[in-house]
């Protein structure tokens with residue numbers, strides 16, 4: 001079943017029209033983008049820097065109203081829906097950004113950070129809320145002893161786990177993951193990707209996984225798309241379709257990984273092979 005339908009979205013910043021008063025066209029950041037995300041699946045959105053990926057994420061989250069087109073979440077258009085539906089959509093759509101530190105208030109403990117959405121949406125007793133926070137901390141691989149710690153006492157990977165715990169606290173339907181693993185080292189990146197895949201199964205989550213990391217996208221995604229200069233130039237229903245793609249953006253990304261392999265380097269460094 002379609003959870004999210006993105007229908008013919010176009011957007012540009014700074015002007016409500018694509019042409020300014022002199023008749024010059026303002027640059028389109030998104031151009032006629034359409035795709036769907038099914039319930040329980042991950043759509044990987046690949047594209048180079050400036051392609052419009054984060055803008056598309058903001059449009060989906062209801063943070064940036066598109067100039068034209070519609071986003072339907074469970075059949076509802078956030079911008080025309082009534083207050084009650086908007087409230088429900090806000091609850092069921094969550095986000096995790098790249099920079100785990102700037103996504104949290106440095107003055108709040110992990111407990112307060114994770115409890116924030118619960119305080120806004122659920123009427124839990126203090127004891128119930130505490131139990132829920134402990135459960136969430138444990139679910140993302142942290143523990144009760146981390147509750148009273150502040151953001152500066154965590155590593156980037158641990159803090160990203162706290163951001164994920166906060167995002168899943170209300171059992172949302174869709175999480176926009178905007179470069180959520182991009183600033184992590186290889187080991188932490190793989191651990192967080194494993195955690196995201198487990199949570200997806202357990203909670204029946206869907207992801208809009210924004211990245212320029214072809215390996216991460218390939219690992220986690222069920223369907224994939226390439227955004228190039230604001231246009232969705234490719235859509236792949238399966239990983240095998242994506243793997244054999246001859247599109248230049250995919251080829252460039254694939255080559256950039258292959259170039260990392262020692263065999264493909266002109267200068268071999270001794271420690272790389274040991």
Ligand SMILES: Nc1ncnc2c1ncn2[C@@H]1O[C@H](COP(=O)(O)OP(=O)(O)OP(=O)(O)O)[C@@H](O)[C@H]1O
Nearest residue numbers: 013014029047048049050051052053054055056212
């Ligand atoms: N708030 C804004 N106001 C004006 N222009 C913006 C704004 N946000 C983004 N842009 C412009 O829109 C274009 C797309 O930006 P966007 O952040 O969506 O790209 P991206 O694909 O997420 O890039 P990256 O991989 O570097 O994060 C860029 O040219 C950018 O400068």
Ligand SMILES: [Mg+2]
Nearest residue numbers: 053054055178
């Ligand atoms: Mg971005």
